[in-house]
Amino acid sequence: MKLNSNLGTIAKEIICLLYVMLFVYAAVSKLLDFENFQVQLGQSPLLSAYASYISWMVPTIELLVAFLLFIPKWRDYGLYACLCLMTMFTAYIYIVLNYSSFVPCSCGGILEKMSWNVHLVFNFFFVGLAVVAIVLNYRSKTEKISVKNKFSPIKAIPIFISLSIVIIIALFVSSEEIMEHKNPFIRRYIKRTVQLVHSKDLIYNSYYFSGSSPDKLYLGNYTTPLQIISIDTSFKFQDTHYIENSDPKIHFRSIKILVREKYFYLMDGSVPSISAGSTEDWEISIKLKGLPYFTTAEPIDTSSFIFRNNNGIKSANILGIYTANNERKIQYKPSLLKKQIDGIFDTDGILHYSSKMKKAVYVYFYRNEIIMADKNGNLAYRSKTIDTFSRAKIKVSYLKNETVRKMSAPPLTVNSLSTLHNNLLFIESKIPGQYEDPALWKHASIIDVYDISKKSYVLSFPIFKIGDDKLKSLYLTDKYLYVLIGTKVLMYELKENLKNAMQTDQHTSIE
Structure with a gap:
């Protein structure tokens, strides 16, 4: 009996020593590489929103638990703390493996x-060791005092394990809610988001994305404005298409060609002029009349534009809807764009239209705001990008009796x-978030992804420079992300996390 008691004491001491070594090593490793540890926590789907607190709490608690194990009268507390902490680590990894797409390891050192x-097996093993040590410690005490503790390990261990798992699940649910809808400017960089599959040198850097069909990408050229090239998705075949100016009386100054599904649109807001036709023959068959002047436009269909x-x-920027059905009508929507400083520079941005969602989206350049409206120009909602700049940081000078406005300083x-x-809305951000590597920003453009149907942030990923050439244009389809960098067009395949996030059902609508 005494031999068994001695063996139990030795086993308990060995387990305590293993835990002390584990926690001291892990805590010191985290503290020595604290910045990297904090960055890794910022990428975790369980802990992103709490990274600033947990990055200090975890190594502190690990050292505290190691100290408790050294003091015999506090060893009970230390062993239960070991059980709880290791159960939390185990539950964390289980959720990572089964309910998240990617989380960098944040354990430190050799772990x-x-x-x-x-790592999951390793943690299960140490959970088992904690259970054994608690039972051995309980037996040694009851043998000495010959009194059974009412709160025995049989009752206590399941309670502490269950409570630890509940805490991790609660952190996961609350952190995801904060990251998606109340993001504290922490980007979630997900690996294997896009993969480069093709690239092609266009020789000239004057191309822009016009649109796409299921099997082709279309690019316009600012220097030859009535010419369109198409590239198949294998990047092996390229065709050139020409659009004839059917009205030589029109003197175009700023032509842009858009391809949407089976139609092309020849637009020049300075004339103003919008013509359309089929991509089967590239001949103009529709000419819209009574158009307003415009600085940018997106087709809703062949007879209406935002x-x-x-x-x-x-002379402030304003959004409007042009409709040519039955009778021509122009409806301005002055409540959509909100003036902060001058109404022109501070409301500058990019206009998009999603035919699947039947929604227009406007992304401001100089503030963290996205506007979404329905096809009639009625506001659906205003949302925020994940950065914190809600007010445009620009300086505007008024010249010639305030008839001319110019930027008097570089804008943010x-x-x-x-x-x-x-x-899905992809935005190239210019503002670094929390826990980000400055070196990444020197070599890449950072793309933030938003789900406009859920008003939520999804993830981020980098597009790396080619030499000194940076990203200059983006175009997204069901399966691919196309980018222009310098004279090259590159095709990236969307991986599962983005494909799963994209709604491709023809009948999908959030109206």
């Missing part, structure tokens, strides 16, 4: 080299390039 599955021009108060650009397809 970081383990695969997630090996546009922006400077017909607002004091918040959202740069953007592209919309179905419910």
